[in-house]
């Protein structure tokens with residue numbers, strides 16, 4: 001299975017002056033934790049990291065530090081996540097017919113989740129990891145902040161990555177999106193807009209996207225728990 005890791009963001013909401021994937025989480029950069037999960041996955045055979053060229057020297061150090069045994073390619077990022085994934089798709093080896101896309105910022109995803117998605121992708125052409133929403137969600141008027149409606153929670157799922165697709169179909173959806181000027185925050189949305197089916201694979205509650213400083217603190221807590229429970233007594 002081919003894996004693309006969008007890693008070309010800025011970390012604006014983190015308040016960071018550099019790519020948040022270079023920030024340290026328990027003595028390793030965030031990106032290192034994401035790569036360790038990809039390395040431990042049974043199905044991932046090739047990794048493309050989409051990043052801004054100024055980060056490549058750091059990325060190369062991280063790749064060396066985690067002793068990756070799988071082939072890795074660095075791909076130039078775009079100005080949005082959508083554009084970064086587009087660039088990643090163009091850089092896939094020609095034989096890649098299925099692809100998983102996993103945010104570098106979701107650095108707590110387990111190898112088991114990557115493998116669950118890879119296996120499910122043998123049976124369908126579009127999927128995403130997702131979890132049921134826990135909060136009651138309100139649809140709100142943007143200007144006035146008055147509530148418009150309360151969607152039924154049983155229909156609401158929080159989208160995560162990995163997201164997996166048939167490569168030819170996803171490339172076509174991205175081309176359509178570019179020609180129509182669609183701006184989306186995940187790849188499933190492009191599939192949906194093109195009327196293609198996307199199924200849910202059970203995600204992980206701990207698979208948070210490190211977006212703000214609070215997420216970083218929560219990620220550290222989760223990782224400490226995980227590491228201490230894996231130490232044999």
Ligand SMILES: Nc1ccn([C@@H]2O[C@H](COP(=O)(O)OP(=O)(O)OP(=O)(O)O)[C@@H](O)[C@H]2O)c(=O)n1
Nearest residue numbers: 006007008009010011012013079080084104105
């Ligand atoms: N131009 C971009 C923007 C984002 N990403 C990646 O997409 C994932 C999800 O994006 P997000 O969490 O929003 O990251 P940032 O763009 O870094 O954060 P912010 O929006 O707060 O600036 C991250 O792994 C990020 O590196 C990307 O590859 N290219």
Ligand SMILES: C[C@](O)(CO)[C@H](O)COP(=O)(O)O
Nearest residue numbers: 081103159160161185186209
């Ligand atoms: C793809 C994603 O991780 C799904 O939750 C998310 O949409 C990434 O984009 P965001 O704009 O940073 O939420």
